Amino acid sequence: MVQWRDSKVTRDGVDLAVRTWSEDRSPTVVLVHGYPDANHVWEKVxxxxxxxxxxxxxDVRGAGNSSVPKGRAAYKLRELRDDLHAVMDAVCPDEKVHLVAHDWGSIQTWESVTDPGAEQRIASYTTLSGPCLDHVGQWMKANLKQNPAAVLNQLSHSWYIGAFQLPVLAPTLWKAGLAKAWPGVLKRTENLDIEPSPSQLKDGVHGIELYRANMLPCLLKPRERYTKVPVQLIVAREDNYVRPNMLEDLPKWTDQLWRRELDTGHWGPLQQYPDVTARWVREFIQHIEGAPASAPLKRAKVSANSLQGTDAGKVVLVTGAGSGIGRETALAFGRRGATVLCTDINADAAAATASIITAEGGNALSRKCDVSNTRSMETLAGYVEKEFGALDIVINNAGIGLSGGLLDTSVKDWQQVLGVNLWGVIHGSRLFARQMIDQGKAGHIVNVASAAAFMPSRILPAYATSKSAVLMLSECLRAELAEYRIGVSAICPGIINTPIAGNTRFVGVDDEEQSRRRENAQKFYQRRAFTPDRVAQAIVRAVENNQAVVPVSPEAIGMQWLGRLSPTLARNLAQVEITP
Incomplete structure (x- = not known):
């Protein structure tokens, strides 16, 4: 643990309590807390x-170990701005500083960041869950006519601001027991485990003046506030107080913006994911100081065309993307604005799919990967973490077909089918779910099973077993990952016209019969004419709606219901040998 030193900075009779870590290092990072907090909320970061x-x-004025000024005017943004500059002048008078602020700390820090010439003193700014009030006022004015629902949604989440304007209610609540109960409130609303703060009553009562002194003047008569300071916006997507859509207009006010998202609540970046927040702040500062941008930071840079499409900003991995359902799924997400990582054991096929996406104006990359190989998948996961961070969507699609009775199926055949169809899904699920959890990403995992998972078959023991296992694995994983807000869907296609029919092996027959059966199977699938793009659209809907099990095609739906409603009939039908 790095030790800190406590000191005091005094401005106009107000004492500001300052805590400093690693005084011998450079550059300097200044952290500004919000309401109803003190600087202790930054300890982990x-x-x-x-x-x-x-x-x-x-500790800002009125909070923690800082003194309490007299009068509401003492909490105006200009006073808070001057406090910040007094601290900066005291701790690093001869260098630019990097600012990181949360909640009201961020709101007040925007006043400094948007001052003319701020870039001469401030090297960078990372803002968390605290917009510029002038920007909010401009956003509300613009959207009252264009999108009033968005304004009403934000107002419904900001109900407490109106309550804070009342002269007695809010301070009385803090004095009546809210201060003592505050850790429990955060546990119930944010799932946070925090220690009680000895200054919580003081922080809660006096901090109300921040709202009373600044909210109405800024929102009713917003100024145009631009900045030349590089800004990193970290969005808590589950924030119950600052809704993400209120931050959409930020590119209007700065031409140097990086946007990154965490699937967590208001205090989550500081308390639940301090490793992620610290890493993002570190990467940003080091880049501003001259280091090359990391791959994730490059992709976080907001440009004029970087926020287009339903899935803009998301990263999607598709295994088996070289053909069939995998290719169509990759294309579908590419057309929705996502960056798609196309993987396949056939490197050229994966690259071809990625090329189609880029030719259509999308973003895609390709990698060779054998999903059945543990080392190959772990290498892929390492690449993903370095280049993208946690994925938004994982499509475990790669699969192979095998037909023939159990007694004709060799151990090698079983190992191959289970390796690709089952272990590929296991590897993709465990590796990328772990990254999602560690990085606060409420993503989605799609596992492509089959209608063969619903019913037994004498001619598909290995294939049906592998797909039934994928279905059950998906159901188990869905239950396990629900607490992390990670969705899991099992897609069960029926007879789909893909190359898998022509590539399926038929065991227990000679080469001539093998070729004949493949040819007949391929013709049958072509006559069925249920195309893989329809499965891709079902996958997109499954992600959007977090569907658990999705049978695709009429025969898949029929097999699902037959297996449920009449298992005896399903077993009898399984005895029928249907060969191409």
Whole structure:
């Protein structure tokens, strides 16, 4: 643990309590807390950042160990701005600083960041869950006519701001027991485990003046506030107070913007995912200081065309993307604006799919990967983490066909089918779910099973077994990952016209009969004419609606219901040998 030093900065009779980590390092990072907090909320993030930077956090006026000024005017944004500059001048008078702020700390810090010439003193700014009030006022004015529902949605989440304007209610609640109950409130609403703060009553009562002194003047008469300071926006997508759509207009106010998202609540970036937040802040600061941008940071840079499409900003991995359902699924997400990583054991086929996406104006990459090979999948996961961070959507699609009785199926045949169809799904699920959890990503995993999972078959023991296992694995995984807001869907296609029919092996027959059966199977699938793009659309809907099990095609639906309603009939039908 890196030790800190406590000190005091005084401005106009107000004492500001300052805490400093790693004084011998450079550059300097200044952390500004929100309401109803004090600088202790930064401890986890500060510990991690102090390995590389000099880190400073202070209690804003009226909070923590800082003194309480008199009068509402003492909480105006200009006073908070001058406090920040007094701290900066005291801890690093001869260098630019990097600012990181949360909640009201972010709101007040925008006042400094948008001052003319701010870039001469401030090297970068990372903002979490605290917009510029002038930007909010401009956003509300623009959307009252264009999108009033968005404004009403935000107002419904900001109900407490109106309550804070009342002269007695809010302070009385804090004094009546809310201060003592605050850790329990955060546990119930944010699932946070925090220690009680000795200054919680003070923080809650006096911090109300921040809202009373600034909210109405800024929102009713918003200024146009631009900045030349590089800004990193970290969005808590599950924030119950600052809704993400209120931050959509930020590119209007700065031409140097990076946007990154965490699937967590208001305090999550500081308390639940301090490793992720510290890493993102570190990468951003080091880049502003001259280091090459990491691959994830490059993709976080907001440009004029980077926010187009339903899935813009998302990263989707598709295994078996070289043909059939995998290719059509990759194309579908590419057309929705996602960056698609196309993988296949056939590198040229994966590259061809990626080329189609890029030719259509989308973003795609390709990688060779054998899903049945543990090392190959772990290498892929390492590449993904380095280049993208946690994925938004994983499509475990790669699969192979095998037909023939159990007694004709060799151990090698079983190993191959289970290796691709089952172990490929296991590898993809465990590796990428772990990254989602560790990085606060409420993503989605799609596992492509088959209608063969619903009913037994004497001619498909290996294939049906592998797909039934995928279905059950998906159901188990869905239950396990629900608490992390990660969805899991099992897709069960029926007879789909894909290359798998022509590539299926038929065991227990000679080469001539093998060729004949493949040819007949391929003709049958072509006559069925149920195309893989329809499965791709079902996958897209499954992700959008978080569907658990999705049979695709009439025969798949029929097999699902037959297996449920009349298992005896399903077993009898399984005895019928249907060969191409």
């Amino acid at each position: 500060a510990e991690r950042l102090s390995q590389d930077f000099k880190v400073v956090a202070y």
